[in-house]
Amino acid sequence: MPQPTLNEHFTEQAGWCAELGSPFTAELLRAFAMSLETSGIIKTLVGNWAGNPRADALGLRLAGALHHAVLSGASAELKSVYPTGETYPDFETIWPVVETYLAANADTVTDFIQSPPQTNETRRAFMLLIGLNAIAKRFGKPIHLLELGASAGLNQNFDAFYYDAGSWQWGDQASPMTVTTNWKGPAPEFSNFISIRDRKACDQNPLDLSDEATRLRLKSYVWPDQPERLARFDAAADIAVSRGTKVEKADAADWLERELATRPDDAVTVLFHSVFFQYPPLETRQRMTNLIEAAGARSSDDAPLVWLRYEPELLWNRNAPPLALGMTCDLRKWPGDNHQILARSDGHVRNVEAL
Structure with a gap:
């Protein structure tokens, strides 16, 4: 398969997440794509990504960095809008909190996404x-x-x-x-x-x-x-x-x-x-x-x-x-x-x- 652009990768990965039963992660990936298109924080963080974003699972690296901040207690603000079970607020509420966290913790996120995701499903x-x-x-x-x-x-x-x-x-x-x-x-x-x-x-x-x-x-x-x-x-x-x-x-x-x-x-x-x-x-x-x-x-x-x-x-x-x-x-x-x-x-x- 040809190497996708960053935007194509985020959109493609969003589709896979939706098919695999995670509407939240699908919406998050779509928000990454929109931020990239509008020169937002995602473009600042990964706009110059050197590798193949699909092979690198870049979208899942970013999603993992955010979930890690929730699980570790590093961001009470993120935790307040992240899913409780399968329930979560609308993304008009969620994205500004995500965007603020990413901007304030760019170095931490950049360091986290240097490693590929490992899940052992x-x-x-x-x-x-x-x-x-x-x-x-x-x-x-x-x-x-x-x-x-x-x-x-x-x-x-x-x-x-x-x-x-x-x-x-x-x-x-x-x-x-x-x-x-x-x-x-x-x-x-x-x-x-x-x-x-x-x-x-x-x-x-x-x-x-x-x-x-x-x-x-x-x-x-x-x-x-x-x-x-x-x-x-x-x-x-x-x-x-x-x-x-x-x-x-x-x-x-x-x-x-x-x-x-x-x-x-x-x-x-x-x-x-x-x-x-x-x-x-x-x-x-x-x-x-x-x-x-x-x-x-x-x-x-x-x-x-x-x-x-x-x-x-x-x-x-x-x-x-x-x-x-x-x-x-x-x-x-x-x-x-x-x-x-x-x-x-x-x-x-x-x-x-x-x-």
Whole structure:
């Protein structure tokens, strides 16, 4: 896709936020676009942004900076107009407060938006679960799980969640963490052998949720008019802290090369990532693809390799829907390099079409 202008990016992102159930964030992004057009505070802050605003998720960086000020208590004025649950004032009331905060705290906001948003949307664990289930049924072996771009590693703990898809459930109903979705299509037939022998994860900027400041920053990227998502984040973060979940700081391609070279010879190695592959540079994506395909070519029935992905379908299908709404859960299995599509959904896995 061609690089959008700043205005096009804000407008596009507003549309995605609206589709994904956050009218507040959609209105905020539209207000960013208007401020840019009228040479307001947004033009002052990011008018000379050097990168690709879509790839950088610039609108979500700005939205996160504002939500962080609310959650941290840095601005009582902002908090007074931000959503309480799903309720908030009209934007004629909200925007002047936002504009005043941004102008008065330009340095703080500029510093905050230097880092990309990381959310680890926990509903994506549905895709990890159904993928690992399909892999367990196919191979009947313990799983050596490797996750790329894992952020704080929330979904590393997928097996501590309770899943309610309407037509089927999985996990311990007493779990403090419940994920729900609207499921269409056949329910999965679950294997009794989803055995995770070990799990590893990496990220360029891994987040340690035992640090309260880090946890608050990560929570700020959850949209403020979605109380159910905010509650799920807190529950998943508590599980990650209690389990001592760790994510290694590493370049994804370098880490992948090392881990594939030392993978076990008596387990199925599963390489997993979700809404990650669109962000690295093209040459990095190609290097990772080459590493995976080469490792797949060397795999055996004793030590299979599976590439499990939940990513924008646009990465391999030019006729797919836009990035936020056209996500596919698929896997490539070696030996043999067999491709299988398991499900389609959106970036937040609200509605799943099982295949």
